[in-house]
Amino acid sequence: MSEDILAATAQRRAETVARWGEAHTMRMLNTTRNLILFPNMALIDLNFGIQVRTMYPTAPDRTEITGWQLMPKDAPDPLKAYRIDNALTFWGPAGLATPDDVEGLEQCQRGFSSLNEVQWSDISRGMGAERPTAVDELQMRSFWRQWNECITGEKASPEGPRYDTSYLTPATPDAALQTTSRSRS
Amino acid sequence: MTRAASLSEITRADVEDFLYHEAALLDEWRLEEWLDLFTLDCVYEIPAPDRPDEDPAMTFSLIHDHRPMLEQRVIRLKKPTAHAEFPHSRTRRLLTNVRILEHRQHEELSVTANFAVYRIRNGVEVTYVGRYEHTLTASPDGMKIRHRKAILDHDVLDPHGKISIIL
Numbered sequence: 001m002s003e004d005i006l007a008a009t010a011q012r013r014a015e016t017v018a019r020w021g022e023a024h025t026m027r028m029l030n031t032t033r034n035l036i037l038f039p040n041m042a043l044i045d046l047n048f049g050i051q052v053r054t055m056y057p058t059a060p061d062r063t064e065i066t067g068w069q070l071m072p073k074d075a076p077d078p079l080k081a082y083r084i085d086n087a088l089t090f091w092g093p094a095g096l097a098t099p100d101d102v103e104g105l106e107q108c109q110r111g112f113s114s115l116n117e118v119q120w121s122d123i124s125r126g127m128g129a130e131r132p133t134a135v136d137e138l139q140m141r142s143f144w145r146q147w148n149e150c151i152t153g154e155k156a157s158p159e160g161p162r163y164d165t166s167y168l169t170p171a172t173p174d175a176a177l178q179t180t181s182r183s184r185s
Numbered sequence: 186m187t188r189a190a191s192l193s194e195i196t197r198a199d200v201e202d203f204l205y206h207e208a209a210l211l212d213e214w215r216l217e218e219w220l221d222l223f224t225l226d227c228v229y230e231i232p233a234p235d236r237p238d239e240d241p242a243m244t245f246s247l248i249h250d251h252r253p254m255l256e257q258r259v260i261r262l263k264k265p266t267a268h269a270e271f272p273h274s275r276t277r278r279l280l281t282n283v284r285i286l287e288h289r290q291h292e293e294l295s296v297t298a299n300f301a302v303y304r305i306r307n308g309v310e311v312t313y314v315g316r317y318e319h320t321l322t323a324s325p326d327g328m329k330i331r332h333r334k335a336i337l338d339h340d341v342l343d344p345h346g347k348i349s350i351i352l
Contacts, residue, residue, distance in 0.1 A: 081242040089250075093346055094348035098347060100267055103349070107268075
């Protein structure tokens with residue numbers, strides 16, 4: 001990462017801290033998350049950018065996935081270029097990661113065609129762990145738990161850590177800012 | 186081999202020999218040797234097909250590799266964890282309509298060519314169709330590629346939604 005990118009990133013962080021406080025800035029800028037908005041939207045929030053994806057199954061063996069990369073509208077050009085480059089080389093359809101993910105998806109689909117013989121797909125990685133790791137399959141299980149509840153009405157027991165978000169209330173930004181300022185002083 | 190001194194006298198046949206050799210290295214999966222055909226300040230670019238002339242630094246494209254990323258791409262493609270290409274696909278490149286567009290100050294050649302690249306794997310055959318824009322330069326080891334732009338004619342990346350090989 002070049003000096004001007006580091007400087008621009010540090011400046012944006014300082015602005016965010018001034019506006020939202022350190023605790024919330026940590027959650028915004030220094031926390032990675034892979035968030036499923038049930039049923040078909042994902043927010044993949046990593047340090048080098050936020051990828052939004054929608055998944056629309058159009059046939060039993062076909063899904064259309066659309067990806068967007070979010071970035072601050074007022075970011076300086078070098079920072080924009082850096083984020084675009086990162087997103088491209090990682091998330092792009094010709095990046096160093098996505099072609100292999102697509103291959104994984106297609107091989108899974110191939111496996112699912114043997115549904116009559118094998119009725120289970122193992123997504124138990126990291127199940128029951130106190131804190132899931134980045135490569136655990138918690139979000140897949142969370143998706144299917146919700147799906148199961150929608151289809152059968154039966155609520156499955158939840159899994160995974162619960163995060164203390166009490167500092168976020170009251171809900172309006174200004175009020176949150178005041179709360180954060182008070183807690184810091 | 187073509188020497189720097191003779192770059193201004195290079196003919197289309199010389200360029201064709203170079204491009205056919207380069208295509209053969211890719212089809213034979215000799216990726217390190219292929220990488221040696223690029224300059225250290227090279228760019229390998231596949232723009233968005235509907236906006237091939239946008240600035241790749243400021244808009245989304247499909248590939249925009251400088252030398253370090255191109256090296257990573259080659260390293261990656263040789264790894265067993267590159268699932269899309271392990272075992273690697275068979276490819277066959279057809280190059281036609283090769284033209285030298287411009288000799289720039291006897292230092293660079295602007296070259297264009299049409300391509301059809303077939304990729305066959307797991308019973309699926311995919312064709313990539315488009316046009317190259319190459320900037321070639323001379324070195325003591327012969328011609329090198331300074332800029333490679335592969336402009337696809339596709340409007341969607343069906344049927345498999347990815348580009349896992351080098352175009």
